[in-house]
Amino acid sequence: MLDVTNTVLTADAIDYLPWAANRTVASIYCTATVIFCLWAVSVFRRSHKVPVSLLTWLICLAAPTPLYLLPLFGEPVVGRSGVGYGVLASLMLTNWLFYRSSRRDVRREQWRRDAEANRLAGRAIDFIEALRTGQPLGQRPRFAVYLRPFDSTDRLASQPASTGPHSSGFPVHQDLETLLYAALPGDLPLIGAGREGDVLIGAGRVVLADDDWQQPVMRLAETASLIVLVPAANPGTLWEMKWLLDHGALSRTLFVMPELPLDPRMRYVTQPYLGRPFVRKYDGGEHYRDHAAQWDRAVQAAAQIGLRLPPYRYEGALFTLDDDGALRALRPLGLIRRARRVRHTAAALRELDVVGTGCRPDPVRAAAAAPASPMTYTPTLRLRLGRSLGHNVGPFLFAGLLTFGVVALPSPWHWIPLAGLALVLPYGVLRMILTAAGFPTLRVDRTGISLASPAVGRWLWDWESLTTVEIQSAPGTRVLTAVPLNGAAPEPGTPKRFFWYRDRYAITDLHLIGADEQAVAAALTHCSAGRFRTPSARLPFRKGPNVTEPPLTRYEVSPDQVPCGGSDHWRPDSSGWLRERTASRARHCAGWLLLGGAALGGWIALLGAIDGATELLALPLAGFGIHALLKKAPVAWDGARLRVTRAGLTFLAADSDTPIHEPWARLRADGWVAWAAMAGVPSEAVAAEVARIRPARRSGG
Structure with a gap:
């Protein structure tokens, strides 16, 4: 996702923009802005498989409207400061509208996926029971189940990440789970066990209790058309892999080898929404997972149960195993260095033929399967030019900035960037030619x-x-x-x-x-006369942060291991989010609206009383007013939410994407009362949900 309107402008800067009186330049600039906004929204929709609401598209078209109108105003109609402040306020308003609209699209889509996951889980349980009791079978539900160690949740990076501690904008973090859901066909939704808020947008979540998860996983795996699994050496994942091997489910299992980012010590930010760069921050020391070391342990542990996993590759891979646990097919990923990640992931799924669409082999790979012989490979001119442009993009970016300066600056100042352009452009072209000529x-x-x-x-x-x-x-x-x-x-x-x-x-x-x-x-x-060795170990690479890794343990998983705490009468939760009272939300929203209106009124009064550079002293008051109106008031109206599940209580604060989970084991008998009061939810509704969930949980245990 992209920060579409993250442009820092001041009123004084807008006052002296030369193209403010040039309608042609302004029209070209605004048309480019519209095209960029439309492209950003379309990328946002494809990369997350999120339906974009009509409001988001309308905001996209209305974003540059103030810039279109800017050349039409001048001193006869409104003061230059008024034009500047008006355009600045319009850009800020558009920025927040983008954020609120796309945030609502993402949250609604994820809640829809969660509800669909619970419906599919219920149908899967009914199908298995009908199959065992000889009752008439309905249509077999079609879905894919996602099994992974919980320590890998939201840590499977698939995009480049910024390494600076104060970085902003993009590149950004995107979890592999998000790409897998987007790459799978529309009739094969991805569902997985977990809790709300594990990822901002990904697989539909089925909430399971900590002591009663194996039976539901077995039922889902028995019915699923596709099983997606991230191997690990922890006992829970090993039990899942052993179950797949014993029940002949490896033929419909897709294994995921996580990709290691280029800099494992990175700090990165998540940008799931348009117009808002900082939504959730991660620190490399706290949210780092050494995929290479974890994979080595998984290889050793899986060998004890009869699965032969391939050695780790830094670029990650998707692969399948045959019924005996040996490698059948492997497709490298390398998503971090690619632009069209969803398309590449979908191509890997088709090549592995795990989605039932038939394999469409790559012509290059088909040629590689031809009879072996000596080879000579020369990089094509297109590839050399593309690689050399990627390595020397700096001079061309600087040349683009100088070109904008030539157009924007009045005479005779435009000669300064024109002279710089005459020096930078030949230098960039020469560097690109020399780099392309040096390819071996x-x-x-x-x-x-x-x-x-x-x-x-x-x-x-x-x-x-x-x-x-x-x-x-x-x-x-x-x-x-x-x-x-x-x-x-x-x-x-x-x-x-x-x-x-x-x-x-x-x-x-x-x-x-x-x-x-x-x-x-x-x-x-x-x-090579036998000197070529495969599969090969990876090249050693620098370590990540000092993260304490658990010691390697020899996990013994016997074929007759009994699922712990299993219940044959498990059913998915049907509870939904309980929202804060309407009166409470309206009271908080009205308070912020009054504060914001009063702040803006005071700012306007100060502008009439003072003049010149002292106007800048009133800007903090205007900033607080806009902040109260654009952020605090909508957030207060959105309100907090509370959900009661078999695992415990889940609290979602207003304007938060990270729910707080409180398991039943840490709650007293009436501990839910304090959470209901904090969320502003009617206690009667929470009491009814608790009375419905808790007895079912005790009978299931």
Whole structure:
């Protein structure tokens, strides 16, 4: 998602914008703004699979309206300061309208998914009971169930993240669960066990009690058309993997290997809504999960129950296993470096043929399956230009800013950015040409591995000087590596010293030059005389923050393990959110409206009494008034919410996306009374929900 209107303007800056009197330039600028807003909303809709309301589309079209009208006003109609303050207020209003509208779209969609998940879970239970008792069967519900360790919730990054402690804007965090739901077909909704607020938008949630979760998971897995599982070494996930193996469900299971971000110590912010950059912040030290270390433990633990998981790849992967627990098919992901992540995930699902649409193989991968032979790969001109532009984008961005300065500045000041443009543009083009010319050609034959570049010459690694050749995973790419025969590093100053990394040669970055991994692997298998090793271990990479990892334990999972606390009469919760009283919400909203109106009235009165630079002293009063009217009043009307489930109470404060969960084990007999008072919910409604849920929970336990 993008911060559509996150533009910082001041009234004085607007006063002196040269294009304020130029209708042509203003029209072009505003048309570009409309196009950008429409594009941002469409990306928001596709990346989250969220229906966008009509209000959001209307706001998108109305966002640049003040900029269209700006050249029409001037001194005869309204003062220049009035024009500036009016446009500034309109932009702030549009920003908050975007936030409120898209936030409502996301929350309603997630609540709809939760309700649909509970309906599908109920139908799945009824279908299993009818199947066992011989009753007439209804239509089998079609859905996908999402099983994962709870410590991975909202920590499966699929977008780049900013590394600075005070970063803003985008890139942003997006959980893989969100992409999986968006990539699956519309008739295959993704549901999973959890609690409200685990992710802002993702799979529909079915709330389960902590001591009664295995039976519901079994029933959902028996009925599901597709099972999506994130392997882990904890006992709960191992029990799920053992159950899938024993009940022949591996053929309809999709395994997820999480992707490790480029910088594991990152701090990142979530931007699930339009127009509002800071909604939820994460700190790398508290919300970091070492996917590589966790995967290594999962591989060792899964081997004890008969599953052979592939070694970890930094770019992550989706893969399937056969009925014996061996690897059947694997598709790398590498979502962090991609722009169209939903489309790429959907293509991986089709290639693995796990959604019932039939496999449509990639022509490049089909060519890689041809009979192996020596290969020569030369990057195409399009790829070299694209990669070199990505590495040298800075001068071109600066040239764009200078171009805007040439158009906006009056004569003779426009000659200054024009002179800078004459220097920066040739420099950027020259750097891009030199970078594109330096891409090497890779050749694998009976002699060895060679790299040839027009800029620096040719290097050869003959097979007699190598013991092992691998294609190893590195953050964001795959690297062709080779271990020398004697294990010694080349002498400093020699040409091959440039390729030395730790204890081996890092010959080339396959992603950078665009070489297909399977084609290179086929050529290495054919020509290396047994020196090519696969599957290979990943390249060592720098550690993340100092996070205490649990010790590795040998988990014994027997085939006859009995689900703990299971109940054959489990039913999903049918309770909904209880909202704060209307009178309470109206009282709080009216209070903020009065405060905001009084603040703006005082600001207008001060503007009439003072003049000049002293007007800036009244801006905090105007800011408080706008803040009270645009944020506090709508939030107060939205109100707080409370939900009663088998797991406990869930409290959602106004304008919060992170619910507070209080399990029954930590509540006294009448502990719900304080939560009802805090949420402003009628105690009679909460008492009725508690009386309905608690007896059912005791009988189920």
